[in-house]
Amino acid sequence: MKPCCRILLPCKNTPFLGVPIPKSPNSASHNNCLFNSHFSAHNDHTSSPRVFVFKTILGQSQKANFAPNSNWGQSRIFSSTCGCNFSKRAHYLVASLASNVKSFSTSIETRVNDKNFERIYVQGGINVKPLVEKIDLDEDAVKKEDDGIEVKDVENDLKNENLKEAESADAGKEESEVEKEAWKLLRDSVVTYCGSPVGTLAANDPNDKQPLNYDQLQSWEKTVDCYSPGQGLMPASFKVRSVALDDNKFEEVLDPDFGESAIGRVAPVDSGLWWIILLRAYVKLTGDYALQERVDVQTGIKLIINLCLSDGFDMFPSLLVTDGSCMIDRRMGIHGHPLEIQSLFYSALRCAREMLALDDGSKNLVRAVNNRLSALSFHIREYYWVDLKKINEIYRYKTEEYSTDATNKFNIYPEQIPHWLMHWIPEEGGYLIGNLQPAHMDFRFFTLGNLWSIVSSLGTPKQNEAILNLIEAKWDDLIAQMPLKICFPALESEDWRIITGCDPKNTPWSYHNGGSWPTLLWQFTLACMKMGRTDLAKKAIDIAERRLSLDRWPEYYDTRNGKFIGKQARLYQTWSVAGYLTSKLLLEKPEMASLLFWEEDYDLLEICVCALSNSSRKSVPAVSPSPRFLFDFASIL
Secondary structure (H helix, E strand, O other): OOOOEOOOOOOOOOOEOOEOOOOHHHHOOOEEEEOOOOOEEEOOOOOOOEEEOOOOOOOOOOOOOOOOOOOOOOOOEOOOOEOOEOOOOOOOOOOOOHHHHHOOHHHHHHHHHOOOHHHHHHOOHHHOOEOOOOOOOOOOOEEEEOOEEEEOOOOHHHOOHHHHHHHHHHOOOOOOHHHHHHHHHHHHOEEEEOOEEEEEOOEOOOOOOOOOOOOOOOOOOOOEOOEOOOOOOOOOEEEEEEEEOHHHOEEEEEEEEOOOOOOOOOOOHHHHHHHHHHHHHHHHHHOOHHHHHOHHHHHHHHHHHHHHOOOOOOOOOOOOEOOOOOOOOOOOOOOEOOHHHHHHHHHHHHHHHHHOOOOOOOHHHHHHHHHHHHHHHHHHHHHOEEEHHHHHHHHOOOOOOOOOOOOOOOOOOHHHOOHHHHHHOOOOOEEEOOEEEOOEEEOOEEHHHHHHHHHHOOOOHHHHHHHHHHHHHOHHHHOOOOOOEOEEOOOOHHHHHHHHOOOOOOOOOEOOEOOEOHHHHHHHHHHHHHOOOHHHHHHHHHHHHHHOOOOOOOOOEEOOOOOEEOOOOOOOEHHHHHHHHHHHHHHHOHHHHOOOOOOOOHHHHHHHHHHHHHOOOOOOOOOOOOHHHHHHHHHHO
């Protein structure tokens, strides 16, 4: 299987994102990075493990200083690099892989279940190299020039017309100084591996002697105390290191972090879910459907989904995880079934259902995905939702109901309702709570989980609208002087001491404990655009735009209203820059934004209702219908 690369690299120092790529030993040595693209190791029919380079899609691909030519991001290119050696006159291949991929599709399932999968796809560890293919090209396909190359596009059928129109309109747009600075910072954050761009630095503060986050020792072995997690775990970050060889030569190697060296040794559950979500976004925006059909990509999707759907002791369709397994990667009392993981899980399942190749080997998996989607959708909508009416209902709950037709199925004690919530919940609006377990409801408002529930249609249309109504009503609490609060309210006093373990970084109204994170701006913008509330998105972007550049693009902000830069916040944080730029681009290109969210899935609703009507036990907690749910379903239809 041969990979395709969308980054034009005619020689080793070819500019990427408008700036020259620094030489590998200097730029990539001990560089940590969070990858915004995807990674995979695989083996074709030889014994040598190989790695293909990450693909990157950026919104301004048509700008003259941004790409080698107008076809950047559209053509398939193979570089003739081998290891880290580049020739001046690199050869390029323009070819479609769709037909080749289909011939391999029948072997996916056997590879997934193969006990030797680790050896086939991963073995070789940190010494894997970019896959290389040197091919002489016909002169009609590629025209070489001294200062670059021109590539003949042979995949016009895959081009997205909306994308071309949006890029054409963008050509005449004038950027603000803040946007120009943001684009420069994003380009400067690019990390290379063997001369090719593979990701970005987490933070790139020029005044910081140790400007990179995540500088812990890392290794390829995803093992803690002789125990390894299941296949399908996606690492949270990578490090590119230079290893000294003989004769004063250096070799670049990749070190992934699977959580074995992370604080608390927590596996990154959300990484694999985001990988699937962003893969689908990339395919939608570029029209590169051949990518998702490739055997290695199909295998990656199946491994992640199979891991998430593994049988366990849990009684609920929601995904059970430990504390710190998502964006909030420190102890914050979110162990169990946190909303953020459930919303990403739901999105990843919907993405996987779209992208999985339909064959005999995937039928059972697709069926399992459909069943889980239906059950999860009902579970979250019915049991996680709170508004003024629902809180009053919980306030009057009876407890210790031992029966199949119990009203208080999770045995929630009314005394759990916090005093702040009774005064905080508005007359109009509601939200999805942060967590639900037996005898426990976490009533905190977690922003990412609620926003992504809107984007993915995990919530009903009425619930999605109510969430934005609540954010508007509680603007001073959730937006204030910097969007957006990661959660509200903060854990304070005894709650902070018990739940966080006296975490000095997660003090009240700081970092994960009620801090304000500019990177959440793009999710908020996408949710607002889906619901037709671009006015809220523009208002939030205006607030962020006034401060981010002056404050040097902090990672997060502290205090209840987000007035101060976070006490331990990294400056020139890449995801703060990217969150701002993405928000601007989404507003400028609404036709692109529409490709990134999901509408209501009526087939799932039909499956859920059929399951309810055919159930012999009408009040099983995971599937029991309520009048409100049936009313919402009827109104949607």
